[in-house]
Amino acid sequence: MACTPAPPRRLLAALLLAAAIACAQACIWKFGTAPDSLAKHPGGTHWDHGFNGDDWAGVDASNKSWVCLTGKRQSPINIPFAAVQGGNSTTGNSTVAPEHQTRWNYPPLVSNGSNVEVINTGHTIQVEWLYPYRADVKIAVPANITPSTPVTAVLGLSPGSPAALVNATPAQFHFHAMSEHLVDGKYYPLEMHIVHKITNGLPACAAGCFSVTGILFELHNGDDNPLLEAIWAAMPERAGEINYLPAGAEIRLGELLPKTRDYVAYEGSLTTPPCTEGLLWHVFTQVQPISERQWNAYRRAVGLKDCTLMGDEPAAAADDDSTAAAAPNATTPAAATAAAAAAALAPPAAKAAAAAPAAAAANGGAAQPAALATLAAVAKDKRRLHRRHLLAPVAAAAPVAAAKEDDVEEGEEGQADPNEYTCKVVGYGQNYRNFQPINGRTVKLATAA
Numbered sequence: 001m002a003c004t005p006a007p008p009r010r011l012l013a014a015l016l017l018a019a020a021i022a023c024a025q026a027c028i029w030k031f032g033t034a035p036d037s038l039a040k041h042p043g044g045t046h047w048d049h050g051f052n053g054d055d056w057a058g059v060d061a062s063n064k065s066w067v068c069l070t071g072k073r074q075s076p077i078n079i080p081f082a083a084v085q086g087g088n089s090t091t092g093n094s095t096v097a098p099e100h101q102t103r104w105n106y107p108p109l110v111s112n113g114s115n116v117e118v119i120n121t122g123h124t125i126q127v128e129w130l131y132p133y134r135a136d137v138k139i140a141v142p143a144n145i146t147p148s149t150p151v152t153a154v155l156g157l158s159p160g161s162p163a164a165l166v167n168a169t170p171a172q173f174h175f176h177a178m179s180e181h182l183v184d185g186k187y188y189p190l191e192m193h194i195v196h197k198i199t200n201g202l203p204a205c206a207a208g209c210f211s212v213t214g215i216l217f218e219l220h221n222g223d224d225n226p227l228l229e230a231i232w233a234a235m236p237e238r239a240g241e242i243n244y245l246p247a248g249a250e251i252r253l254g255e256l257l258p259k260t261r262d263y264v265a266y267e268g269s270l271t272t273p274p275c276t277e278g279l280l281w282h283v284f285t286q287v288q289p290i291s292e293r294q295w296n297a298y299r300r301a302v303g304l305k306d307c308t309l310m311g312d313e314p315a316a317a318a319d320d321d322s323t324a325a326a327a328p329n330a331t332t333p334a335a336a337t338a339a340a341a342a343a344a345l346a347p348p349a350a351k352a353a354a355a356a357p358a359a360a361a362a363n364g365g366a367a368q369p370a371a372l373a374t375l376a377a378v379a380k381d382k383r384r385l386h387r388r389h390l391l392a393p394v395a396a397a398a399p400v401a402a403a404k405e406d407d408v409e410e411g412e413e414g415q416a417d418p419n420e421y422t423c424k425v426v427g428y429g430q431n432y433r434n435f436q437p438i439n440g441r442t443v444k445l446a447t448a449a
C-alpha cells in the first residue's frame, strides 16, 4: 500500500503521528523521513526537503529562528546569465576583474581506506575527509581590510582596485537533484556544492564565514562520468550511513571543476536550514556531464522508500521469537546492497553517521533529542502493540479519522528504533530548494582571462 507521510518542516511529533496513523504496515517515505534512518540530529526543528522545493520555518539548536522565509538574500537564485553577460548587472560593474577572480586548486582526495567518507546525511550525499587536505582556494578582498569587511566584498571591487587574498578551506562537498541554481530559467539534473570555510584573514570571519562553489551537471547519453565513479560506488542508500572510499581510491576534485572556470558570483545563503546569509557564491557557467545511470543512482540514494515494521517480539514469548528477531534489515534489498558495498570496502566500513560537524553546519540538521529519549524509554511496552498490528491482515491503512491512541504510540517506537524497519527504495527522490528572489542583488560574471 502507498500512503503519504506528514509534510516536511513540521515538528517531529507531527511526523510521528502521521506515520503511526497511516503506516502501521507499510508506507512510502520521502528522503530524510524513512524510519530506518540512522542519522543523528543536533537539535532544533526537524526538517527535510519538501516535494516542491518549499521553504522552511523553524529554529536551530539554540532556539534561534531560521531565516529561510524571512531573509532577503537567500540562495539559490535563477541566474540571469544573459543579462549579466550583456553587462546589465543590477548594480555596479557586472564583471569580476581578472585580478579579483577566485582561484581554485584542488589536489586529488586520496583514501587510505578510512579517511574519505561518503555519507548519506538524510539531507544529501556528502563527501568529507579526515586528513589535512592541501587544497588552495583564494578569494580576493579589498586591500584595506576593516573589522567589518565581509567575505563578499569582492563583489564591490572595481577593476584595478588594490586587493588582498584570503584562503578558503574546503570542508565538504555534496549534491542536489534537481539543481538548485537555474541559469536563465533552466534547471539541471544535478548540482554539486563545495563548501568552504574562511577563518583567517578577515576579522569579520573569525568565527567562520562560508563560501560555496557550485557545479552544474547535465545528462549525457552514454558513458558514466569517471570522476564521479568512486563517490557513486560508495553512496549509501540508508540515511545516516557512512561508507569509506576503499584504500587507494581517489576523487579528482580539481577535474570535477569545469576546464573553463568562468563563473557567476553573488551574495547568498546556505540553501538548507538555518539558511544563514552572507555567503559568497560561485556558480560555474560551464557544465559537467553525468550519465543517466549515475543520475538515477543518485536519485535512488535520496529516494522514496517503502518501509515495513519488522522484528517485533511476540507478546507472550519475547525472548525466543527467532523468526521475528532475525536482523530484519539484512534482508532488505537496500540494506543488503549497502552491506555488500560496505563489505567490499576496507574497514571501518559502514557505520552510523553521527552527523559530522561540517554536515550540520552546511546542511542544517535538527530534531528532538529529548523526545527521542522519551520514546526510547517507553519502547518496550509498545512492542506488544506492534506485534498485534503486525499479525493483523494486510489491509488498507486506517483512515486518519479512525486512528486510535495505540496507533499513535506505534509510530513513536518506530522512530526510536530504526533497525526494526525494513525499507526498500521504490521511487526516485530529490533534494533541492526552490530558487529565491534576487531582490536587487549584484550578480557578477567572471570570465577567465
Ligand SMILES: [Zn+2]
Pocket: 174, 175, 176, 193, 271
Ligand atoms: Zn548544497
